[in-house]
Amino acid sequence: MNGICALCKKTARLKGSHFMPKAIYRAISKGFPEHGQEIVLITGSDRSAAYTDKQVKKHLLCEGCELKFSKNGEDKVIPLMARPNGFKLATKIKKFKELSHVKGETWYFPPNYETALDFMYFAISIAWRLSATDWSTFGLPETKNSIREESMVAFSDFLLGNTELPANTYLAVYVDNQIVDAPLMGFPTVKNHDGYQHIVFNIPGMKLSLISGSSPGAGILETFSINANNVYFISCSLKSHPDYHFMVNFLKNESVAKGRLKNERRKSV
Template identity: 30%
Template structure:
């Protein structure tokens, strides 16, 4: 019987599923899917469609930049919960993100609306999504929360460490995703729409730091930056731009995101290379 069970699990792993406890709904003994850290649809946004022999995106690693189809996946969620994440967040966000063709549905929606805050010569605009019914702010909030939460439940980093620490709020995030609780009061989410003539496809999973009693993380996908602050001491200047609790449910659109995203990507690459050198030196 033990042999049959082990053989079944090995077979299911090969087929992209295994039996275990779903980390979202907490049901045990269910079939788990190979859940993505960043949704599979994000990887499709990154693939080149111009006919190159290798359409795969570039990934930053401690060894440099590598072009690969490898995706971060692990057995974490049951099929029902996978579908929950898709229907309540991923489907809308990815359909309105910047596509490989250059189409950018959310940018088109915002271009037809009047920004609530805008100064001539200022590269940053603020839109109140409460006044723009075409913007699904619930999907934006849910999508971002799901990615940050996924980062808190598994050791996605190269060294096996967990990239996102939500501390005592992790269970609140899980229950928010299940529809049992509202979005945590001690959390604030910014949604930044990347703007400009040349919006890069630069994408990376959540990263950040903790300081002054506040945990701050961000990740980016084509067309978007999502920034999460967690803690009881979040200053008002951060809370006022929260897409859920800020006045008018704001989103920010700006051209200045690209330079600092590229600078952060270079920093990540340098840090990865340095960490690798340190590990080699310690052998």
């Protein structure tokens, strides 16, 4: 269909743009056959859980901007995520320069500026998609304009190639150091704070955590002050994080099962 591209603002034929990249769905369904044909969508808005093969997408970007997202981020990051035959990033991270080791987390610098940019671009492209349009028809909460205007301007300039890095933006890539036996893809969530926002999402084996805003606090500024590209990698156990336990508890004890998942739960009781 024809329309105005949400990123470059040009009139063009719009592509069917996925919220989370199609390659992630494909990697889960093809790479984890015991899970991929049994993908469970957990929806917080109606507290439901159900099997699904539905992919979240809508006409949003022109072909040129779609290619930017693929070339500058997705094609570089997705091949590194966890798969049954290995987790490339978890192997590579052991050779990165170490910053510190605290409470089971080992922080590393990116191996080079290009890798930092690849992950920053990928993370920003997902966060930007969250706020650029409303995805609520797919069971998500209302998302349009959920990220503050000053950050969205910085994100757009960076995605279009007008700036080398997005202003006032910091990225931590958490890399699971355990066996990834249950692939997880999580849509971005936004937590609002005075002076900044915290945007988090998951792909198999990784949690990407963005801080964006002009006043993120002294601790964050100090941590990133020695790293010009504003990106760190952190090796840790994602299953030990409170977010993972919250998700598991919600799925098992609080969510309302629908469809075939509901029938299977009845049989298991």
